[in-house]
Amino acid sequence: MYFSIDAGVNSIIDLRVIPLMLVVLYSNWISASVTASLIIITRFIIGVNAQSYSNVIFILVSWAIFQYVSKRMKNRWICIFVMLGISALTNAFLSIWIPSTTSINISLLINYSIISILGGLIAVYILDYLIRSEELFLQHKNDAFTDPLTGLSNVRNFDRVFNEAKKRQLKSNENISIMILDIDRFKQVNDTYGHLEGDKVLSKFALILKSIQGPNEIVSRNGGEEFSILIHNCTLEEAKERAESVRKVIENSYFLINNDTKSIHISVSIGVTTYSDSTKEIDSLYEHADQALYAAKKSGGNRVYLYS
Template sequence: MISTYEGFFLNLCVLISSLFVYKQLARSISKSCQNNYSLVKSGILSGLLGIILMHFSIVTGLNSFIDLRVIPLMLTVLYGGWRATFVTSVIIIIFRFMIDINIYSLSNVIFILLSWIFFYYCSKKIKNRWTSVVVMISLSNIVYTLLAIIVQSITGINYILLLDYWIISILGGLVAVYIMEYLTKSELLFKQHKDFAFTDPLTGLNNVRSFDRAFNQAKSRQDKSVAIMILDIDRFKQVNDTYGHSEGDVVLRKLAAILKMSQGPEDIVSRNGGEEFSVLIHNCTKAEAYEKAESLRKIVENSFFVIKDGTVSIHITISIGITIYSETTKEIDHLYTHADQALYAAKKSGRNKVHFYSEDDQLS
């Protein structure tokens, strides 16, 4: 009995280690191959995990073996598609036939196929993950028990083996799902933090870090025609004071949506903070940059910004400062500063304007 649970502990260590490796490999596959083939490859990984667990079979001391081959199948049903599950099943069945072909290998085919059916049914019908897992393992164990009784009726039923299998499969299945849940949530949180590092959470635009990175890349390439447009909502403080900051956020999100739609696919649109936004434009002339800015100004001026759950509609205007290297700004390092000075000049001259930088805009 003790050696059985020592073997189970070894299997558990192998299972946990394999799941960490599996998640890393599966993530790499999904990044490089975003289609059905990625699911097939995930199924192959799960099938290989099943083979590893079969290799580390638990010796019960009663001329019998227990393994956790069914757990990768269950995990594939829970976290993959039917293609991945099919591949996993085929790999496990083929490997079992490679060991030998007898009544036990045939019963294994029935066991895997029926377990697959029960796993799939439970995953669709039972919404609570842990309830679903317990029911899955229980139904699979019932199938295993019935098959074992039928097969072993010739030589005698090993009830100790069945009891050990129930305990080991339930514990192993619960631990495996817990680890997968943990790894999946950790991966999701990592992705969110990675996205938030370069994305403004309110508007979904690039944040100032993304803007700085794109601007530094443009500087390192010494692009000959790159423009910066900096825009600011006119009298935005009045919107916040009148309707509240939450409604001000609605206005910012709507303006961000307008910016996304009105700019080209290669333009870098960012929220630099507060109500200030910027657009980094590549490969354009002074006339083209001005036309972009003026078109944007008119779109915003003529747009309705619906707030207060659709009960209030307001208008806003924006002021835009713009400069282009190397037509109006001779040194690319001064590009952002000059665009900011042009924005200040647009505000000072009455707001709701587009102002191109000139040397007269130098701030004292």
């Protein structure tokens, strides 16, 4: 409205109806009502005359048209064209009908109608493009830190979270525990039932971990059948108890494969360490938990080992 076109005696023309249409299309009736009210109030601030009252009629009629047509017509682009077309006709009618604007140039009204319709179509196209771009960006951002098979954090996100935990530890001096979990003899599952069925087992395994995930825990899939749980503010003894509870849940769970016609059981080995109870160098946490995991698997699996 600030860049309005002087179109005659006490008369200005702009494309204020396009933002109103966009709010109707992309938001709700409350936002559209607020937008219409702001446009009306701003027009009265510019000047109080017959045209400002004409603007009230124009905006209210356009708002009603937009609300009605947007709910009735299914084809999006035809709907937008009809909305803008009727709004342009309303503006032309009011411009001719209001006595002080009889001298307005008819060709200007025609040009305004064309520009209004084209401008509205372009505005919707640009806004749709921006929304799709934002959705794709958020999707790629999520995919960058999420394991596609299980929906858990991937190794990239684990590294990011672990680095944040180290910074947090410097300020709070809290314990940080890591559990590394590895499914026992998972290669046999793949060899016996196939990799597709193995993926189902991994997905179910991840669902179990998510269902028992604590508020201070970050569960990640670090690759293959190896998973990790990073726990904030957790002592070594608490981490050991937590690992045992996870191991028992997995041991007592069943995994359906072959179109849910066969049920199998699996077990998990877990290596645990805590900074600063058992690991004195925070950067060695993962390595020490991995060493404890190796010892647990070497001892037969289905057990929890602490790093010592």
